[in-house]
Every structure is written in C-alpha cells, then in structure tokens.
Amino acid sequence: DAGITQSPRHKVTETGTPVTLRCHQTENHRYMYWYRQDPGHGLRLIHYSYGVKDTDKGEVSDGYSVSRSKTEDFLLTLESATSSQTSVYFCAAGTSDEQFFGPGTRLTVL
Amino acid sequence: GQNIDQPTEMTATEGAIVQINCTYQTSGFNGLFWYQQHAGEAPTFLSYNVLDGLEEKGRFSSFLSRSKGYSYLLLKELQMKDSASYLCAVRPLGGSYIPTFGRGTSLIVHP
Numbered sequence: 001d002a003g004i005t006q007s008p009r010h011k012v013t014e015t016g017t018p019v020t021l022r023c024h025q026t027e028n029h030r031y032m033y034w035y036r037q038d039p040g041h042g043l044r045l046i047h048y049s050y051g052v053k054d055t056d057k058g059e060v061s062d063g064y065s066v067s068r069s070k071t072e073d074f075l076l077t078l079e080s081a082t083s084s085q086t087s088v089y090f091c092a093a094g095t096s097d098e099q100f101f102g103p104g105t106r107l108t109v110l
Numbered sequence: 111g112q113n114i115d116q117p118t119e120m121t122a123t124e125g126a127i128v129q130i131n132c133t134y135q136t137s138g139f140n141g142l143f144w145y146q147q148h149a150g151e152a153p154t155f156l157s158y159n160v161l162d163g164l165e166e167k168g169r170f171s172s173f174l175s176r177s178k179g180y181s182y183l184l185l186k187e188l189q190m191k192d193s194a195s196y197l198c199a200v201r202p203l204g205g206s207y208i209p210t211f212g213r214g215t216s217l218i219v220h221p
Contacts, residue, residue, distance in 0.1 A: 035211075040213065041213065043197065043199075043210045043211040043215050045208060045210075048206070048208060050206075058208070090153070097141075097158060099155070099209075101153050102152060
C-alpha cells in the first residue's frame with residue numbers, strides 16, 4: 001500500500017454531465033498520473049503531473065483536464081462526459097523509476 | 111513512438127514454470143517494467159530492468175535483452191494466486207520518461 005486513494009470508487013453518470021475524479025497520495029511523490037484501462041487497450045496515459053501546477057498531456061487527453069494545486073491531490077475532470085469515457089480510471093504516483101497505483105474508479109456514462 | 115507486443119492469454123498448470131514474453135520497438139529505451147494485476151485490482155510493481163540479463167526475486171525472474179528488444183517474466187512453482195494479468199511497460203529515454211504499457215497477458219493457472 002503506497003498511500004494512494006481514489007474517490008469515488010464507482011460512479012454512474014449521464015452523457016453531457018461534468019465529472020471529477022480525485023486522487024490523493026500521502027507519500028509526497030513528485031509525479032502523479034491518470035490512466036484509463038479498457039479491454040484490448042491496456043493502460044493508456046491521459047495526463048500527468050511533475051509538480052504542483054505542472055501538468056502535461058498523455059496519449060488520450062481529449063475530453064479530459066487535470067489540476068494539481070497541492071502535492072497530494074491530482075484531479076481529473078471530464079468536462080462533458082461521453083459514453084466512450086466509460087472505463088476504469090487509475091491514478092498513480094511515484095518516482096521516475098516506479099509507479100504506485102491507486103485502487104481505481106469504475107466510471108459508467110449512460 | 112513505441113510498439114509493445116505480448117501474448118493476450120496463457121494457461122499453465124499449478125506447480126509448473128511459465129515464461130511470459132514481451133517484445134518492443136522504440137526510438138529510445140531506458141528500461142522495462144513488469145507489473146501484476148489481479149482482476150478488479152490495481153497493478154502492482156514486480157520488476158524494473160535496465161541492464162541486460164536476468165534478475166531474480168523469489169519465484170519471479172525478469173530478463174532483458176536490449177539489443178533484441180526482448181524481455182520475459184519467468185514464474186516458477188506456479189500457484190493458483192498467480193492467475194492475473196501481467197503488464198509489460200517500456201520507459202523511454204528522454205522526454206517525459208513515462209512508461210508506455212503493453213496490452214497485458216492474462217495468465218490462467220489451473221490445478
């Protein structure tokens with residue numbers, strides 16, 4: 001357990017609504033990441049952060065935004081949820097050599 | 111860019127040995143990770159290889175050949191609890207250094 005929590009753990013929402021997922025870490029890691037995991041695709045990077053207020057896009061960033069105002073918190077926002085964003089979302093935190101993953105959030109967009 | 115290939119699914123018998131392969135093509139290579147992920151759970155770190163050769167950690171070993179773009183994860187004395195997905199991830203040299211994950215290999219261990 002690397003002290004990473006995600007909230008909520010499960011969410012069902014409707015198309016067009018905004019959704020925010022939260023990742024919280026207690027180990028003071030500099031790097032934090034948001035991934036989505038879908039059958040047949042593996043883990044794909046959405047956005048990452050290399051420090052407070054320092055973020056960058058990953059492979060599948062369209063439709064997502066992030067914010068990191070404190071070292072311990074990394075928020076992922078779906079500005080207007082679509083059915084294609086139904087997925088399991090994993091947050092990770094760590095060093096440049098190792099990532100520790102949170103328990104995941106299962107998001108369903110109807 | 112990076113291209114990572116690993117088998118989709120493998121089956122093995124309890125007590126046996128299984129080797130899960132991962133091949134990659136990348137413009138710059140720093141190292142290769144292996145993660146284990148049980149169904150419905152988060153991935154957990156198994157190993158990180160930077161240099162060529164075999165690294166052993168108990169029942170699990172990981173091998174890397176940088177010149178061949180090839181790695182494998184070797185699981186010995188298989189147990190039922192080893193049924194899981196095994197994710198290979200390549201860390202690039204330079205840029206963000208963020209690893210790119212393969213699609214994972216689902217290992218089913220049967221009695």
